[in-house]
Amino acid sequence: MSTIDYSDKIPNNVNLAEDRTLKRALEQWQPNYLKWWGDMGPDGSQDFEVYLRTAVSVDPQGWAQFGYVKMPEYRWGIFLNPGEKDRKIHFGDHKGEAAWQDVPGEHRANLRRIIVTQGDTEPASVEQQRHLGLTCPSQYDLRNLFQVNVEEGRHLWAMVYLLHKYFGRDGREEGEALLQRRSGDHDHPRILRAFNEETPDWLAFFMFTYFTDRDGKFQLCALAESSFDPLARTTKFMLTEEAHHMFVGESGVSRVINRTCQAMNELKTDDVATLRSAGVIDLPTIQRYLNFHFSVTIDLFGADESSNAATFYSSGLKGRFEEGKRADDHLLKGQTYKVLSLQGGQFVEREVPMLNALNEVLRDDYIKDSVGGVERWNKVVEKAGIAFRLKVPHKAFHRNIGALAGAKVSPDGRVVSDAEWNANVEMWLPSGADRAFVASLMGRVVEPGRFANWIAPPTIGINRQPVDFEYVRFN
Amino acid sequence: MNAALEAIAIRQHLIDPEICIRCNTCESICPVKAITHDSRNYVVDAAKCNLCMDCISPCPTGSIDNWRTVPRVKAYSVGEQFTWDALPVEWTAEQLAAEGVAAAEAPALEPVAPPLPAAAGGEAAFNAAAYGATVPPWSAAHPYTNLYGAKNPTAATVVGNVRVTAVGREYDTHHVMLDFGSMPFPVLEGQSIGILPPGTEAGGRPHHARQYSIASPRNGERPGYNNLSLAVKRVLQDHQGRPVRGVASNYLCDLKVGDKVQVIGPFGASFLMPNHPRSNIVMICTGTGSAPMRAMTEWRRRLRATGKFEGGKLMLFFGARTKEELPYFGPLQNLPKDFIDINFAFSRTPGQPRRYVQDAMRERAADLGALLKDPDTFIYVCGLRSMEEGVVLALSDAAEQAALSWDVLGAALKAQGRLHLETY
Numbered sequence: 080m081s082t083i084d085y086s087d088k089i090p091n092n093v094n095l096a097e098d099r100t101l102k103r104a105l106e107q108w109q110p111n112y113l114k115w116w117g118d119m120g121p122d123g124s125q126d127f128e129v130y131l132r133t134a135v136s137v138d139p140q141g142w143a144q145f146g147y148v149k150m151p152e153y154r155w156g157i158f159l160n161p162g163e164k165d166r167k168i169h170f171g172d173h174k175g176e177a178a179w180q181d182v183p184g185e186h187r188a189n190l191r192r193i194i195v196t197q198g199d200t201e202p203a204s205v206e207q208q209r210h211l212g213l214t215c216p217s218q219y220d221l222r223n224l225f226q227v228n229v230e231e232g233r234h235l236w237a238m239v240y241l242l243h244k245y246f247g248r249d250g251r252e253e254g255e256a257l258l259q260r261r262s263g264d265h266d267h268p269r270i271l272r273a274f275n276e277e278t279p280d281w282l283a284f285f286m287f288t289y290f291t292d293r294d295g296k297f298q299l300c301a302l303a304e305s306s307f308d309p310l311a312r313t314t315k316f317m318l319t320e321e322a323h324h325m326f327v328g329e330s331g332v333s334r335v336i337n338r339t340c341q342a343m344n345e346l347k348t349d350d351v352a353t354l355r356s357a358g359v360i361d362l363p364t365i366q367r368y369l370n371f372h373f374s375v376t377i378d379l380f381g382a383d384e385s386s387n388a389a390t391f392y393s394s395g396l397k398g399r400f401e402e403g404k405r406a407d408d409h410l411l412k413g414q415t416y417k418v419l420s421l422q423g424g425q426f427v428e429r430e431v432p433m434l435n436a437l438n439e440v441l442r443d444d445y446i447k448d449s450v451g452g453v454e455r456w457n458k459v460v461e462k463a464g465i466a467f468r469l470k471v472p473h474k475a476f477h478r479n480i481g482a483l484a485g486a487k488v489s490p491d492g493r494v495v496s497d498a499e500w501n502a503n504v505e506m507w508l509p510s511g512a513d514r515a516f517v518a519s520l521m522g523r524v525v526e527p528g529r530f531a532n533w534i535a536p537p538t539i540g541i542n543r544q545p546v547d548f549e550y551v552r553f554n
Numbered sequence: 555m556n557a558a559l560e561a562i563a564i565r566q567h568l569i570d571p572e573i574c575i576r577c578n579t580c581e582s583i584c585p586v587k588a589i590t591h592d593s594r595n596y597v598v599d600a601a602k603c604n605l606c607m608d609c610i611s612p613c614p615t616g617s618i619d620n621w622r623t624v625p626r627v628k629a630y631s632v633g634e635q636f637t638w639d640a641l642p643v644e645w646t647a648e649q650l651a652a653e654g655v656a657a658a659e660a661p662a663l664e665p666v667a668p669p670l671p672a673a674a675g676g677e678a679a680f681n682a683a684a685y686g687a688t689v690p691p692w693s694a695a696h697p698y699t700n701l702y703g704a705k706n707p708t709a710a711t712v713v714g715n716v717r718v719t720a721v722g723r724e725y726d727t728h729h730v731m732l733d734f735g736s737m738p739f740p741v742l743e744g745q746s747i748g749i750l751p752p753g754t755e756a757g758g759r760p761h762h763a764r765q766y767s768i769a770s771p772r773n774g775e776r777p778g779y780n781n782l783s784l785a786v787k788r789v790l791q792d793h794q795g796r797p798v799r800g801v802a803s804n805y806l807c808d809l810k811v812g813d814k815v816q817v818i819g820p821f822g823a824s825f826l827m828p829n830h831p832r833s834n835i836v837m838i839c840t841g842t843g844s845a846p847m848r849a850m851t852e853w854r855r856r857l858r859a860t861g862k863f864e865g866g867k868l869m870l871f872f873g874a875r876t877k878e879e880l881p882y883f884g885p886l887q888n889l890p891k892d893f894i895d896i897n898f899a900f901s902r903t904p905g906q907p908r909r910y911v912q913d914a915m916r917e918r919a920a921d922l923g924a925l926l927k928d929p930d931t932f933i934y935v936c937g938l939r940s941m942e943e944g945v946v947l948a949l950s951d952a953a954e955q956a957a958l959s960w961d962v963l964g965a966a967l968k969a970q971g972r973l974h975l976e977t978y
Contacts (some may be wrong), residue, residue, distance in 0.1 A: 138607035139583050296577075315582075322577030323614035330615070451576060451593070458572075458639065482925045538573060539616045545892040 090156035104243040128552040159312035168306040170409035196511040198238030203274035206262035214521035216531035220548035286372035289328030304398025337535040340463035347486035379440035383481040389434035422483040573617035580609040597635035625653040674818040685973035694826035741848035764802035769845040773851035834866035834931040843937030868894040873900040873911040912944035914971035923956025
């Protein structure tokens with residue numbers, strides 16, 4: 080029997096001290112989690128003291144406490160947003176009924192599946208990013224990477240809490256399995272494909288946090304509408320942290336672009352070879368990375384027509400993005416949605432039942448949201464006086480899931496022949512040479528205030544600390 | 555106080571659209587629904603924002619922490635903010651003046667009042683306790699003193715008078731800006747001036763002068779002009795809490811732009827700041843004693859902005875009864891952390907134990923001790939007499955913890971002009 084005071088070690092607002100069953104479950108799981116962190120967490124970082132944000136409560140003052148922490152000693156907490164009194168289900172067949180405080184038997188399997196799928200992405204991204212610390216472009220960025228990592232870890236805790244608390248032995252087994260699967264492992268891969276891809280370099284990391292963590296945001300937003308109240312409250316709080324991850328991505332890419340534009344103006348050239356020899360990442364390469372991460376991420380929303388999506392919605396498990404702000408009947412029966420597909424070499428829009436198209440609805444909301452940040456990147460280019468625009472590729476470009484899977488479509492949305500695809504694919508997606516070039520730039524820069532040549536410093540530091548603050552103390 | 559001048563300018567809370575990533579955290583956390591968005595920008599409605607600061611620390615980007623001084627009637631509307639690609643430039647002093655915001659220069663720190671009871675004859679009177687120095691730091695600038703006395707006062711023109719505490723508070727505090735026109739009135743941070751209220755006392759004699767610490771830096775509240783600012787708290791009761799209407803403070807608080815005031819001084823030749831590079835300043839004050847601290851902080855802030863001065867550490871311990879009674883609160887929090895290390899102590903927060911500046915000092919004893927070891931550290935204490943003992947004791951404890959002998963250090967601080975006490 081452990082003597083660790085978990086209610087102290089695990090900041091929480093779920094009354095952990097009083098819940099014996101849950102405490103026992105966590106006592107079993109926590110050492111395994113720490114072992115997983117030791118094996119698969121950030122490489123070689125166990126002794127670093129990192130200036131991290133820790134949540135100690137859910138109020139505005141409590142959830143952003145900054146201080147130096149050794150990552151294995153990070154206080155991964157369990158937090159639910161404050162409950163809404165008499166919350167009602169606000170979409171689907173149960174609309175108007177009281178929200179569920181426990182799991183209804185008939186939805187148990189589906190809810191478990193949703194939670195496990197969400198939970199699996201959290202440790203997966205830590206695994207994908209575990210070597211990046213060795214090539215960080217600055218202390219500031221290293222700290223941001225570690226902040227993303229510990230918060231993904233906390234999101235795993237959040238999902239495991241739900242599994243332990245509401246799903247009994249099944250839940251405990253799933254909790255263990257979340258620590259067994261490994262990103263990219265042939266025999267025990269992570270559940271979703273994008274989470275088995277490597278994050279080989281920092282440009283990929285920034286693209287991943289911008290695009291793929293934004294998928295996380297949309298999934299969490301949809302789950303924050305759930306009739307299962309503990310899930311809704313957990314995911315609402317997770318969203319506040321997810322925001323930091325997208326900030327890392329958006330500002331990271333923006334700083335890379337900024338540095339490239341500087342070099343273009345200094346050298347008065349847009350010649351790729353010249354820029355590469357000057358040690359910055361040319362804009363066409365950034366565009367190819369964007370194409371890759373965008374297309375891989377929109378696959379994550381699933382098949383464009385899905386009866387599961389309809390079931391999840393109608394049974395109240397998962398809503399739409401901003402469900403509460405929409406002004407329709409929140410039942411969606413008899414309504415239709417236009418879904419894009421390819422027939423005889425032509426794009427056609429088919430009207431399909433809205434309920435079956437909810438994955439597509441969420442994907443389209445996501446695309447709208449992604450475009451906003453890309454436009455802000457373009458402002459950086461514009462400000463530098465350079466005539467170049469980054470664009471998100473066409474929805475049908477480089478897809479592997481849904482009706483558009485395998486279609487040969489150019490980034491600007493033209494259906495192309497296999498020959499044309501093969502002739503151009505290196506213009507559209509990062510080639511081996513692109514990745515090798517970007518990898519060649521990745522060297523470790525860790526003196527406070529110094530930045531690798533290929534990236535501009537940020538405008539402001541973290542928590543109003545200066546940019547040259549000692550964000551990581553190496554011991 | 556005339557309503558027209560009340561809050562004629564506001565510090566408007568804005569979000570930097572260039573840095574914001576539209577994550578919605580601020581909007582979801584705002585308790586008064588002052589934050590909203592369109593497909594382009596997240597914006598704050600100035601009419602709804604109550605400056606509670608709940609949104610500041612959750613923001614992942616820092617874009618939330620932006621402020622502009624604008625005339626209340628010209629506050630940026632929500633619709634206008636939606637169209638921005640970048641924050642607007644700050645209003646210049648001239649533009650603000652044209653809108654009738656005379657106390658322009660938008661204090662980086664908002665002022666509080668130091669109603670120093672006047673010494674007889676209007677002489678500078680530092681109530682230096684045993685450890686207080688009577689000499690200035692070696693690198694202090696040379697002060698001018700006693701250029702004008704009670705027999706030959708000079709006239710200053712009120713160019714600004716803005717109430718800086720919320721209506722409805724027990725006390726109100728005014729930021730009063732005086733301009734000396736072409737008359738010389740050179741001052742340094744830490745000095746004070748005397749005000750001669752018009753009229754006579756009950757016995758028919760003219761009122762004696764009341765002394766106020768200057769709250770602006772040496773080159774003026776509005777840099778480059780012959781002006782200074784005072785922070786005046788309207789006195790409605792005496793130290794024992796008995797109702798009394800302060801003659802000078804009420805006179806000053808009720809002044810209108812354009813009014814003339816009889817001024818004497820400047821006073822003070824030792825409570826002066828060090829000017830050499832890498833000199834550290836520790837400031838300890840309670841509500842009414844913060845004016846000289848604001849002046850010193852603002853001077854260092856301006857020097858830092860030039861990029862040509864390597865300042866030392868600034869550490870501030872600031873006590874008040876409650877957060878609400880601390881007029882510096884918002885603006886102070888906007889100062890960069892690598893510029894000034896700020897520690898608040900509130901003695902009357904409901905439901906919380908009483909916490910005084912000396913308690914905050916003890917919590918920071920390790921860092922304070924490190925500063926005490928540094929011969930380039932200068933310490934300033936200003937506020938009510940009752941704080942003096944506790945503060946000096948906390949200093950001596952911090953010294954002992956840092957393995958310094960207080961007997962030796964205390965004597966050195968006094969002899970070298972490194973510990974200045976001004977209490978009343």
